[in-house]
Amino acid sequence: MDIEILEGIYDANEKIARENEALLRENGVVAMNLMASPGAGKTSLISATLDQLKDKLSIGVIEGDIASSVDAEKLKSHEIPVVQINTGGACHLDALMIKQALEHIELGALDLLIIENVGNLVCPAEFKLGESFRTMILSVAEGHDKPLKYPLMFSDSDVLVVNKTDLIGMGDFEMAELRDTVTRMNPDIVIFEVSCRTGDGLPAWTDWLYDKVRGSTQQ
């Protein structure tokens, strides 16, 4: 009985996610669902990405948080459209929340929509939002053993950004072991190694993202 109800929730979410996807595609918007644990660097990566790409692409952000608008405030200085969703306790964004947020964004004017999900390495992976692709961040401080413990996030993401590479050497983090485990679970995943604090590795990420958006809109 419980399982049937949960399937119902997932089905309803899937239907709305497909509607969001269609709406975004009609408007030529590439949407990235950005997921990670709390404090892995989602807002920092968005901020660094805006610094590099906001003159070349028209970018909007949806900020998902359980409570507060701390992250939206951090992005204010970039002067781009930011919509804050407060989930009111819920541990992930869902397609209906995104559908409602999209009503507040002028989609025709956008190339790229970045959706910052709630900080959680588990639940967000289960809910499609209508995104074009999924990027997850793992912070070096979290350790290289996380793919085995949180498999869905690592196997369902299109891109893995390993952030805080400036902390390598401060603990026992092994990049080769992480790469090996993740690519065994998800052979097609694209991996970037960056430090949002020092800027290391960011150009490779923003170049890839730019090409992804331009490639999509030229189709």
Next chain:
Amino acid sequence: MDIEILEGIYDANEKIARENEALLRENGVVAMNLMASPGAGKTSLISATLDQLKDKLSIGVIEGDIASSVDAEKLKSHEIPVVQINTGGACHLDALMIKQALEHIELGALDLLIIENVGNLVCPAEFKLGESFRTMILSVAEGHDKPLKYPLMFSDSDVLVVNKTDLIGMGDFEMAELRDTVTRMNPDIVIFEVSCRTGDGLPAWTDWLYDKVRGSTQQ
């Protein structure tokens, strides 16, 4: 309709949690529910705690993970009873999982049961397990702004262990700001600052925990 069903789930969980609590109390076992984001240092804190206290207290561990037994393996060398729960996708432990795990532990022989929850700063806070008290860990690498963004975990925990203090100065983490925010939300919370890597601050934590267990069992 959805809300009614969720209330049903919470009520059923609460009932089993009370049964677990009674069973633990009858056996003179103090149970700690340990919660944190992925990679904040739950297993490291357990390991450091066992190093200090396993000759003074009889300790058992329940390891909660979505998948894998990586953490249970890490604790093998301590030669204490460890029960691994794999939630099979679920983002938190619940009281029924603990009830089943308790059947595999000789409770009469234990002073302290440490329950390592799934790595998640959101959902575990909503599910009582029958624990005597709740400890959460925040890693310095996660940032001092997390209480505002994940309020339930910080307001419902009895103890906050701030781990990875050896990383202070590598980013913009402000301990005073964290303490200020957390104590405003939860004036009774007990805060420890530790580095499981260097050992800094651990004696204050293990002394407190020892007194907590001994105080409880002498009542």
